[in-house]
Amino acid sequence: MPPAPPRPGQAAAAAQAASRFALAVDAMGGDGAPEAILDGVELAAERHPNARFLLIGDEARVGPALARRRRAAAACTLRHAPDVIGGEIKPTLALRMRNSSMRLAIDAVASGEAGGVVSAGNTGALMALAKIVVKTLPEIDRPALAAIGPSARGDVVLLDLGANVQCDTRNLVEFAVMGDAFARAVLGLTAPTIGLLNVGTEEMKGDERLRQAAEVLRESHIGPNFRGFVEGNDITAGTVDVIVTDGFTGNIALKTGEGALKLMRDLLRQVFTSSMPARLGYLLARPALDRLREWMDPRRYNGAILLGLNGVVVKSHGSADALGFAHAMDVAMDMVTHGFQDRIREGLARLSPAAAPPPIEPPRLASAGAGR
Amino acid sequence: MPPAPPRPGQAAAAAQAASRFALAVDAMGGDGAPEAILDGVELAAERHPNARFLLIGDEARVGPALARRRRAAAACTLRHAPDVIGGEIKPTLALRMRNSSMRLAIDAVASGEAGGVVSAGNTGALMALAKIVVKTLPEIDRPALAAIGPSARGDVVLLDLGANVQCDTRNLVEFAVMGDAFARAVLGLTAPTIGLLNVGTEEMKGDERLRQAAEVLRESHIGPNFRGFVEGNDITAGTVDVIVTDGFTGNIALKTGEGALKLMRDLLRQVFTSSMPARLGYLLARPALDRLREWMDPRRYNGAILLGLNGVVVKSHGSADALGFAHAMDVAMDMVTHGFQDRIREGLARLSPAAAPPPIEPPRLASAGAGR
Numbered sequence: 042m043p044p045a046p047p048r049p050g051q052a053a054a055a056a057q058a059a060s061r062f063a064l065a066v067d068a069m070g071g072d073g074a075p076e077a078i079l080d081g082v083e084l085a086a087e088r089h090p091n092a093r094f095l096l097i098g099d100e101a102r103v104g105p106a107l108a109r110r111r112r113a114a115a116a117c118t119l120r121h122a123p124d125v126i127g128g129e130i131k132p133t134l135a136l137r138m139r140n141s142s143m144r145l146a147i148d149a150v151a152s153g154e155a156g157g158v159v160s161a162g163n164t165g166a167l168m169a170l171a172k173i174v175v176k177t178l179p180e181i182d183r184p185a186l187a188a189i190g191p192s193a194r195g196d197v198v199l200l201d202l203g204a205n206v207q208c209d210t211r212n213l214v215e216f217a218v219m220g221d222a223f224a225r226a227v228l229g230l231t232a233p234t235i236g237l238l239n240v241g242t243e244e245m246k247g248d249e250r251l252r253q254a255a256e257v258l259r260e261s262h263i264g265p266n267f268r269g270f271v272e273g274n275d276i277t278a279g280t281v282d283v284i285v286t287d288g289f290t291g292n293i294a295l296k297t298g299e300g301a302l303k304l305m306r307d308l309l310r311q312v313f314t315s316s317m318p319a320r321l322g323y324l325l326a327r328p329a330l331d332r333l334r335e336w337m338d339p340r341r342y343n344g345a346i347l348l349g350l351n352g353v354v355v356k357s358h359g360s361a362d363a364l365g366f367a368h369a370m371d372v373a374m375d376m377v378t379h380g381f382q383d384r385i386r387e388g389l390a391r392l393s394p395a396a397a398p399p400p401i402e403p404p405r406l407a408s409a410g411a412g413r
Numbered sequence: 414m415p416p417a418p419p420r421p422g423q424a425a426a427a428a429q430a431a432s433r434f435a436l437a438v439d440a441m442g443g444d445g446a447p448e449a450i451l452d453g454v455e456l457a458a459e460r461h462p463n464a465r466f467l468l469i470g471d472e473a474r475v476g477p478a479l480a481r482r483r484r485a486a487a488a489c490t491l492r493h494a495p496d497v498i499g500g501e502i503k504p505t506l507a508l509r510m511r512n513s514s515m516r517l518a519i520d521a522v523a524s525g526e527a528g529g530v531v532s533a534g535n536t537g538a539l540m541a542l543a544k545i546v547v548k549t550l551p552e553i554d555r556p557a558l559a560a561i562g563p564s565a566r567g568d569v570v571l572l573d574l575g576a577n578v579q580c581d582t583r584n585l586v587e588f589a590v591m592g593d594a595f596a597r598a599v600l601g602l603t604a605p606t607i608g609l610l611n612v613g614t615e616e617m618k619g620d621e622r623l624r625q626a627a628e629v630l631r632e633s634h635i636g637p638n639f640r641g642f643v644e645g646n647d648i649t650a651g652t653v654d655v656i657v658t659d660g661f662t663g664n665i666a667l668k669t670g671e672g673a674l675k676l677m678r679d680l681l682r683q684v685f686t687s688s689m690p691a692r693l694g695y696l697l698a699r700p701a702l703d704r705l706r707e708w709m710d711p712r713r714y715n716g717a718i719l720l721g722l723n724g725v726v727v728k729s730h731g732s733a734d735a736l737g738f739a740h741a742m743d744v745a746m747d748m749v750t751h752g753f754q755d756r757i758r759e760g761l762a763r764l765s766p767a768a769a770p771p772p773i774e775p776p777r778l779a780s781a782g783a784g785r
Contacts, residue, residue, distance in 0.1 A: 193676055203612050206620055240575050240664040247661070248578055273668025277676040286665075289619070292612040293662055294669045296645025301673035304565055304649040308709075309681075312701040319698040326694030329684040337680075 061093065062118070064353075064373050065155035068098030069125040069142040070162025071359045071366075075103045078161065079110055081357075081366025086116035088367065089374055095155050097122050098142045120145060126166045128359065135166030136173060143167060147174045150352035156377035157353025159344075159369050161361055168204060171347050171354040180389040183208075184349035185216045186288070186356075187223055188295065189372070190342055194279030198224050198233075201285075202345060203292035213237065213254035213285055214261070218392060219348040220283035221263050222384035227375040230282055235263060236271030238286035238294065246270055254285075262391040302337065344369035346376070348385070353377055433465065434490070436725075436745050437527035440470030441497040441514040442534025443731045443738075447475045450533065451482055453729075453738025458488035460739065461746055467527050469494050470514045492517060498538045500731065507538030508545060515539060519546045522724040528749035529725025531716075531741050533733055540576060543719050543726040552761040555580075556721035557588045558660070558728075559595055560667065561714055561744070566651030570596050570605075573657075574717060575664035585609065585626035585657055586633070590764060591720040592655035593635050594756035599747040602654055607635060608643030610658035610666065618642055626657075634763040674709065716741035718748070720757070725749055 066082060068075045075098055082094060093116060096103065100121040107114050122142035126135045138144060143162050149155040151174045158175075160167050168186075177184055187200035198220050205212060217235050224233035237255055239247040244255070247270065258267045268281050273294060276284055286294065313323035323330070335341075339358075343365035347354040353376045357369035375381075438454060440447045447470055454466060465488060468475065472493040479486050494514035498507045510516060515534050521527040523546045530547075532539050540558075549556055559572035570592050577584060589607050596605035609627055611619040616627070619642065630639045640653050645666060648656055658666065685695035695702070707713075711730075715737035719726040725748045729741035747753075 191676070193679060206612060238665060240578060240661055273665040273670075274672030274675070276669055277672040289612055290662055290665055293610060293645040293658075293666055297648055297666045297669045298645075298673040300646030300649040301670040302677060303646070304563070305674060305677040307565060308705055312705050313698060315701040319701045322694040322697030322699075324694070325697065326685060326691040329687040329691045333680055333684050337677075 060153060060156040060377075062095040062149065062155040063089065063092035063157070063377055064370060065095040065097060065146040065149035065158045066117075066370070067143045067146040067158070067160035067162055068096050068103045069122070070160040070167075071357065071361060072161075073360075073362065074098075074161065075106050077362055078366055079103070079106050079113055080363030081361070081370060082117060083110040083113040084363055084367035085370040085374070086112035088371065092116065092374065093118065095120060095146070095149050097146045097149070099123065099125070126163050128163050130163060130166060132165045132169035135163065136169055144170060144174070147171060147354070150354065151175050157355065157373040159355045159357060159366075159373050161357035161359050161366060161369070164345075164356055164359075167354070167356055168347060171350055175350045175352045175354060178349055178351060178385070178389070180386075180392075181215055181219075181349040182211055183215075184347050185212075185219060186291075187220060187346045187348050188342065188344065189227070190276070190295070190298065191337055192277050192279030195282075196228055197276060197279055197281075198228065198283045199276065199286070199291055199295060200283075200348065201288040201291050202295050203288045204347065205288040207289065208250075208287035210250050210253040210257065213250070213287070214257045214392070215349065215389070216285045217254075217258055217263060217267070217283070218261075218388040219385055220285055221266070222381060222388045223346065223348060223376070224282050225384055226379040226381035227372055228282065229379075232266050233282035234266045234268050235283045235285065236268045236275060236281035238276075238284055238290060239270035239272065242270045242272065244269070262388070299339070338364075340365035341368055344372040346372060351382075353381060432525060432528040432749075434467040434521065434527040435461065435464035435529070435749055436742060437467040437469060437518040437521035437530045438489075438742070439515045439518040439530070439532035439534055440468050440475045441494070442532040442539075443729065443733060444533075445732075445734065446470075446533065447478050449734055450738055451475070451478050451485055452735030453733070453742060454489060455482040455485040456735055456739035457742040457746070458484035460743065464488065464746065465490065467492060467518070467521050469518045469521070471495065471497070498535050500535050502535060502538060504537045504541035507535065508541055516542060516546070519543060519726070522726070523547050529727065529745040531727045531729060531738070531745050533729035533731050533738060533741070536717075536728055536731075539726070539728050540719060543722055543724075547722045547724045547726060550721055550723060550757070550761070552758075552764075553587055553591075553721040555584055555587075556719050557584075557591060558663075559592060559718045559720050560716065561599070562648070562667070562670065563709055563714065564649050564651030567654075568600055569648060569651055569653070570600070570655045571648065571658070571663055571667060572655075572720065573660040573663050574667050575660045576719065577660040579661070580622070580659035582622050582625040582629065585622070585659070586629045586764070587721065587761070589626075589630055589635060589639070589655070589657045590633075590760040591757055592657055593638070594753060594760045595718065595720060595748070596654050597756055598751040598753035599744055600654065601751075604638050605654035606638045606640050607655045607657065608640045608647060608653035610648075610656055610662060611642035611644065614642045614644065616641070634760070671711070710736075712737035713740060716744040718744060723754075725753060 096117040097120045122145045124141040126141045146158045147170045150158045185201035186204040345356045355373040468489040469492045494517045496513040498513045518530045519542045522530045557573035558576040717728045727745040
């Protein structure tokens with residue numbers, strides 16, 4: 042994948058000056074750690090030649106691996122962390138492990154030493170640590186998980202993807218403001234369009250919570266770019282740049298879409314191996330098919346972003362390879378260098394009191410605990 | 414598409430003897446009515462040579478069109494209906510139009526004159542009329558919309574698809590029982606496996622409503638085939654035969670999956686027209702690609718079924734062509750001839766009091782109105 046297109050560099054310079062390290066990287070998280078992580082850092086160091094990374098992990102394992110990678114070795118400072126948070130560890134236990142690689146990486150963001158953190162480790166632990174150590178922005182009720190996906194008209198931002206199984210009007214409105222800031226910083230859009238995911242586009246569709254959120258958004262500063270309700274098929278149609286939904290629906294929409302694309306890929310593989318003419322046909326169409334494969338490559342969309350915190354926190358897929366991990370680092374770099382945190386604060390400040398959700402909010406289900 | 418495989422005919426014979434007509438067909442609903450509907454009936458008459466259909470619509474328009482189709486003319490009795498429920502008519506108004514083709518078709522099911530009804534008309538009107546005229550089964554709290562979709566391991570039943578934007582534990586349990594009966598009758602499975610859609614497979618995932626529904630299902634007569642929670646990607650993976658969810662999530666999952674498949678189809682079309690070698694490659698792989706296209710053809714999956722009523726009600730897509738409408742009629746025929754109504758009553762009767770949901774149900778959001 043080509044490096045991210047250059048954008049005005051002032052914010053970048055300012056952000057990098059503010060922190061000693063652009064990013065802290067958890068070298069021990071994910072299935073292929075530390076090798077796959079370091080391969081990713083090597084790619085990221087090439088793409089972002091002026092960035093410094095704080096690499097955190099078991100010195101005895103990470104040190105020699107780092108020494109074998111020229112660019113990564115030049116870009117990184119290695120900090121020892123004796124512990125690793127395994128994939129099966131519960132968030133409550135992870136919170137007590139104060140010397141884990143993930144914890145020390147997150148500490149570096151909380152202290153301002155690094156602009157952001159990237160980890161391919163345990164999702165629940167990362168979310169819990171991020172919320173407790175980096176902390177939620179004071180204006181935000183709940184952070185949200187966001188990701189970028191492919192559509193017929195370019196990249197689409199979808200949030201929440203599972204941080205909040207149940208959401209109220211206020212959460213949805215805040216997700217829209219965060220998604221808007223994210224699309225500006227990472228997709229480089231000047232006026233991203235926004236839609237609320239619903240079961241129809243008419244104003245009376247869905248529940249009260251959705252209708253209220255739509256009303257608040259219409260009156261807010263992002264009103265001119267708010268396109269009202271969108272439906273499931275609008276995600277890949279690219280009808281809007283940012284699609285806002287609760288974490289339950291977003292998680293299921295994301296995985297359903299991924300599943301449908303996987304089914305299609307698997308069936309195409311069967312088609313192109315089903316006969317000799319089909320094999321030959323594949324060879325002839327291969328350059329174009331390879332471009333399609335590259336464009337749809339899930340690695341290009343790796344990186345779930347926890348939005349609404351006092352710092353940039355990006356979760357890479359646990360099974361990401363070098364390309365995937367480097368992409369998660371790209372997303373974090375875009376957020377750090379294009380002033381995502383400033384943009385989100387501006388957006389929240391502009392949610393004027395007149396546009397704020399009404400004081401009496403719709404009742405929430407009793408068991409509102411976030412499910413991951 | 415080949416006709417539905419023959420299955421034991423006793424139930425079929427009994428069901429057809431009970432009603433004078435196998436199906437009542439609304440000849441005036443949908444974008445291409447009455448021509449597309451009649452083309453579909455012509456195909457259905459060929460596939461179901463012993464079935465009689467009650468065709469309802471404007472005699473002056475439908476009569477001559479029917480006369481031009483030999484098989485349909487032989488299989489149908491035409492009944493005049495002076496009115497048509499247009500696509501924009503609100504359900505409340507549709508309920509007052511007592512001589513519409515849709516109303517008279519539904520009346521024929523309510524009176525027992527026909528075993529089921531198929532319409533490509535206004536969805537909201539059809540659902541409202543069906544609930545009020547055909548009526549919900551006494552054991553059922555709320556009917557659900559179901560559909561069949563493709564997966565890597567055969568057809569999958571998904572419900573609810575939007576009849577109930579909000580659902581409680583009882584609704585989800587009843588949807589599972591209805592989905593089980595439907596998969597037995599229409600997919601011909603002897604022990605369909607069932608999953609509850611959630612944001613993770615672990616027992617503590619999701620909200621209280623989902624966890625309670627899982628508990629009730631585990632203890633119920635379908636417990637041995639209940640596979641617990643499944644995720645969005647399990648829909649197309651074919652992990653289970655029946656996937657149960659609330660109407661909000663189901664509607665969005667269905668449309669998101671359809672959207673992802675459409676994106677892939679559109680991109681493949683671009684790939685195969687992008688260069689001369691790619692065009693030639695397409696020609697070579699074409700027989701296999703055509704088989705894939707045929708297998709994934711949305712027309713093969715046309716027909717949303719309103720389950721939980723005192724009769725079989727199937728909604729065809731408004732833009733369905735002859736093949737699509739004939740498929741919706743196939744689904745309705747399968748339900749009528751394979752005793753779906755009996756199976757669902759048996760299933761509900763076996764939901765023993767011990768397995769019934771606890772009397773104190775989780776609070777529902779205040780605005781529980783179904784959104785379509």
